[in-house]
Amino acid sequence: xxxVIQSPRHLxxxxxxxxxxxxxxxxxxxxxxxxxxxxxxxxxxxISFYEKMQSDKGSIPDRFSAQQFSDYHSELNMSSLELGxxxxxFCASSLGTVPLRDEQFFGPGTRLxxx
Amino acid sequence: TQLLEQSPQxxxxxxxxxxxxxxxxxxxxSSLQWYRQEPGEGPVLLVTVVTxxxxxxxxxxxxxxxxxxxxxxxxxxxxQPGDTGLYLCAGAGDTGxxxxxxGTTLQVKP
Numbered sequence: 001x002x003x004v005i006q007s008p009r010h011l012x013x014x015x016x017x018x019x020x021x022x023x024x025x026x027x028x029x030x031x032x033x034x035x036x037x038x039x040x041x042x043x044x045x046x047i048s049f050y051e052k053m054q055s056d057k058g059s060i061p062d063r064f065s066a067q068q069f070s071d072y073h074s075e076l077n078m079s080s081l082e083l084g085x086x087x088x089x090f091c092a093s094s095l096g097t098v099p100l101r102d103e104q105f106f107g108p109g110t111r112l113x114x115x
Numbered sequence: 116t117q118l119l120e121q122s123p124q125x126x127x128x129x130x131x132x133x134x135x136x137x138x139x140x141x142x143x144x145s146s147l148q149w150y151r152q153e154p155g156e157g158p159v160l161l162v163t164v165v166t167x168x169x170x171x172x173x174x175x176x177x178x179x180x181x182x183x184x185x186x187x188x189x190x191x192x193x194x195q196p197g198d199t200g201l202y203l204c205a206g207a208g209d210t211g212x213x214x215x216x217x218g219t220t221l222q223v224k225p
Contacts, residue, residue, distance in 0.1 A: 004157075033212065042203060042215035043158070056210035090157050094211070099165050102146040102207035106157035 002027055004093050004107035012113045013081050021076040021110045025093030031055070032074040033104060034066060037088040049074060050096045081114045088112075117142040119206050121216030128194055129224050136189040136202055136219045144206035147187045148213065149178055152201045194223045 005024040013019050025032050031050045035043035045058035049068035060066075063081075068074045078085060088111050092104035120139045128134055138147065146165045150158035162171050164180035164187060171178045175198075177190040187204055201220050205213040 031211065035213075042218055043213070045212040045214070048210065048212055050211075056212050058212060088155070092157075092213075098211075099146050099163070101211040102148065102165075102213075103160065103163045104148070104211075104213060105160055106150075108157045109155070111155065 004091055004105055006089075006091050006107035006110050008110060009108065010111050010113075012115065014115055015081060015083065017081050017114075019078045019081060019112060021078070021089055021091075021112070023074045023076070023091030023093075023107060025072050025074070025091075026105055029093035029095055029105075030072055031094045031096040031101060032068055032072070033092040033094075034060075034074070034076050035090045035092065035106075037090060037109075039087075043090060046076070050101075078112075081112075083114050086112055086114045117144070117206065117208055117214045119204060119214055119216040121204055121219055123219060124217055125220050125222075127222040127224065130195055131193050132223075134191050134194055134221070136204075136221075137186070138188065138204035138206075138216050139186045140206060141185065142206070143184050144214075145184075145209070146207045147180055147184075148205045148207070149187070149189055150203040150205060152203060152218075154201075158203055191221075194221075196223045196225050199223050 033048040034046040037043040046060040066076045092106045149161045152158040169180045204216040
């Protein structure tokens with residue numbers, strides 16, 4: 001079965017650079033969530049989209065922005081990168097209707113390293 | 116703020132033993148998910164429980180959602196080395212975002 005696709009899988013950037021992470025949800029899934037997972041920590045919610053509209057926002061820095069496109073893929077844009085942004089970034093997708101909305105399927109993640 | 120307390124955080128047992136992992140909160144969740152995560156990979160969904168008191172079984176794994184939908188447990192019967200990994204519970208809030216517990220690192224020794 002098709003799964004969530006994330007690209008790139010690994011990304012190395014210098015401080016103050018920008019990064020763009022991409023997420024392709026499972027076909028027919030209309031809801032996308034972004035999570036950040038630091039070393040030894042549990043995933044923390046960043047932002048979510050339903051039908052191309054932002055549906056919720058968590059602890060996402062103002063330096064980060066995201067959007068969902070007409071084909072439901074999503075991109076997380078990160079600017080002025082800081083050392084503390086180094087983490088695993090996961091995208092998850094689901095169908096938007098309750099309770100299926102809660103059943104989120106995660107991608108393999110993008111490991112971002114900021115030097 | 117919704118929080119999930121997961122316990123124990125670390126568990127090391129011998130093959131064949133039983134174990135239970137607990138996930139507790141003072142908040143009500145619309146549903147609760149259990150995931151398993153390997154190092155450097157994305158969490159893999161094991162089960163979703165929605166109804167208070169619901170019990171779901173997945174081979175040797177039994178998941179239960181509390182009657183008040185504030186807590187859940189994962190019970191593994193006759194653990195095997197292949198069960199070794201990180202287990203995460205996650206509660207869904209009103210908008211669907213997941214609140215994760217701290218995780219339980221399980222090691223099953225042959």
